Amino acid sequence: MRYQSTRGNSPQQSFLEILLGGLAPDGGLYLPVQYPKVTTAQLDSWRGLSYADLAYEVLSLYSDDIPEADLRALLRKTYTEQVYCNGRPQDNAKDITPIHWLGEEHGTRIGLLSLSNGPTLAFKDMAMQLLGNLFEYALKKKGQHLNILGATSGDTGSAAEYAMRGKEGVKVFMLSPRGKMSAFQSAQMYSLQDPNIFNLAVAGVFDDCQDIVKAVSNDHAFKARNQIGTVNSINWGRVVAQVVYYFQGYLLATKSSAEKVSFTVPSGNFGNVCAGHIARMMGLPIEHLIVATNENDVLDEFFRTGIYRARKSAETLHTSSPSMDISKASNFERFVFDFMGQDGKATAGMFKQVDETGGFDISKDAVFKDLSKYGFQSGRSTHENRLETIRDIDQRYGVMIDTHTADGVKVAREHLQAGIPMIVLETALPIKFEETIEIALGRPAECPPAFKDIKSKPQRVENIDADVNQVKAFITTHLG
Ligand SMILES: Cc1ncc(COP(=O)(O)O)c(C=O)c1O
Numbered sequence: 001m002r003y004q005s006t007r008g009n010s011p012q013q014s015f016l017e018i019l020l021g022g023l024a025p026d027g028g029l030y031l032p033v034q035y036p037k038v039t040t041a042q043l044d045s046w047r048g049l050s051y052a053d054l055a056y057e058v059l060s061l062y063s064d065d066i067p068e069a070d071l072r073a074l075l076r077k078t079y080t081e082q083v084y085c086n087g088r089p090q091d092n093a094k095d096i097t098p099i100h101w102l103g104e105e106h107g108t109r110i111g112l113l114s115l116s117n118g119p120t121l122a123f124k125d126m127a128m129q130l131l132g133n134l135f136e137y138a139l140k141k142k143g144q145h146l147n148i149l150g151a152t153s154g155d156t157g158s159a160a161e162y163a164m165r166g167k168e169g170v171k172v173f174m175l176s177p178r179g180k181m182s183a184f185q186s187a188q189m190y191s192l193q194d195p196n197i198f199n200l201a202v203a204g205v206f207d208d209c210q211d212i213v214k215a216v217s218n219d220h221a222f223k224a225r226n227q228i229g230t231v232n233s234i235n236w237g238r239v240v241a242q243v244v245y246y247f248q249g250y251l252l253a254t255k256s257s258a259e260k261v262s263f264t265v266p267s268g269n270f271g272n273v274c275a276g277h278i279a280r281m282m283g284l285p286i287e288h289l290i291v292a293t294n295e296n297d298v299l300d301e302f303f304r305t306g307i308y309r310a311r312k313s314a315e316t317l318h319t320s321s322p323s324m325d326i327s328k329a330s331n332f333e334r335f336v337f338d339f340m341g342q343d344g345k346a347t348a349g350m351f352k353q354v355d356e357t358g359g360f361d362i363s364k365d366a367v368f369k370d371l372s373k374y375g376f377q378s379g380r381s382t383h384e385n386r387l388e389t390i391r392d393i394d395q396r397y398g399v400m401i402d403t404h405t406a407d408g409v410k411v412a413r414e415h416l417q418a419g420i421p422m423i424v425l426e427t428a429l430p431i432k433f434e435e436t437i438e439i440a441l442g443r444p445a446e447c448p449p450a451f452k453d454i455k456s457k458p459q460r461v462e463n464i465d466a467d468v469n470q471v472k473a474f475i476t477t478h479l480g
């Protein structure tokens with residue numbers, strides 16, 4: 001499979017080439033030149049496979065430069081019950097991402113796709129554990145080192161750091177928004193003392209951190225000299241690994257591939273739901289993909305109105321679902337490229353307009369009228385909605401959900417369709433946002449034993465301004 005940039009002005013590359021490179025040289029994001037199609041017969045033949053073997057079926061369509069035996073071995077090493085049982089050991093842990101059915105509402109089943117039982121208790125572990133193993137494999141093959149520059153609003157950072165701990169030839173420089181994450185999230189990252197991990201607390205919001213990552217990646221000389229790579233969903237490897245659990249969710253929810261399901265996805269950087277879009281483009285029978293935002297509702301506004309209006313850092317609100325406090329969703333560009341007919345020049349023009357004027361308006365264009373063919377719907381949730389939903393799901397079903405998943409459930413309930421199962425992606429465990437859980441339920445969230453004393457451990461973090469040059473200087477100094 002060859003990969004093209006969404007800005008249409010970079011040479012096509014293979015899977016392993018883009019894996020270590022991250023952002024395309026023209027500033028765009030990589031996508032395959034075409035989405036491989038999965039037939040219903042093929043889909044039915046995948047029923048009953050282990051998660052690792054299902055992942056093989058999906059990923060082998062995208063990574064033909066990794067020999068079959070190597071890819072299968074990497075996937076079997078990654079997707080084990082031992083790795084994905086950290087949060088809440090469950091009866092069906094062998095499914096890796098089991099569905100926890102809540103019940104029936106308005107004539108349809110509603111369930112949670114459990115994605116947060118990995119080492120850091122958020123869905124990011126699903127792809128990040130694989131990325132760690134893929135990096136190690138690719139670097140060994142090429143005899144290279146990799147210095148990862150990442151941005152986090154709370155969960156990508158710890159997932160990446162836990163996945164890269166002790167990995168030979170890999171250093172991690174992680175930018176996080178100072179004071180904007182939960183105490184548990186900060187402690188997870190900042191308590192790591194590994195010599196290959198560097199945490200930088202930026203005076204700004206997540207979007208500032210992500211802008212710095214992109215600016216550093218766009219300095220081609222610096223990137224090449226310092227072997228800079230990415231672990232954010234900028235990296236196609238992250239997105240494609242997330243495609244797998246849509247297939248798993250679908251197969252677990254249905255008996256035959258004639259059936260349809262809908263997914264609701266708590267969204268911030270649009271990476272998770274972009275993976276759902278790709279699964280749908282491959283032919284997975286998804287009725288709707290419902291984008292659920294918090295008060296930072298740029299994406300909801302776009303799907304309702306056709307107007308994309310990225311907010312400035314100062315307008316980005318600090319909410320009780322802080323991992324979704326994002327106003328410039330990186331992966332939205334991948335979807336724009338698709339709905340613009342994979343026209344790189346048009347996509348580059350639209351994002352130039354975003355840089356210059358803050359957004360674009362397609363409300364009157366034919367492409368917006370045509371957007372329904374992609375199956376997207378959307379909604380937003382607020383702090384009050386979050387508290388109410390956490391309370392309701394606890395009382396009605398005896399299940400405690402985190403604040404981001406609560407945003408998903410709130411919005412999912414507004415889009416139920418009789419007879420079409422609704423699967424809400426559970427993106428983190430409640431303990432990560434324990435302060436809000438305590439407010440909602442008046443009792444603490446359950447904490448896995450591995451994290452009992454996480455907040456009392458000594459922390460190692462450097463404060464830094466939202467300044468590209470300061471970040472570059474830090475990297476240069478610490479690479480020696
Ligand atoms: C817990 C949680 N939920 C939802 C999201 C949103 O996912 P995405 O950024 O892929 O849209 C994130 C981070 O992005 C997250 O950490």
Ligand SMILES: N[C@@H](CCOP(=O)(O)O)C(=O)O
Nearest residue numbers: 152153154155156232233271
């Ligand atoms: N919510 C994320 C933000 C980064 O998203 P990514 O999917 O692009 O890595 C986080 O928790 O850091």
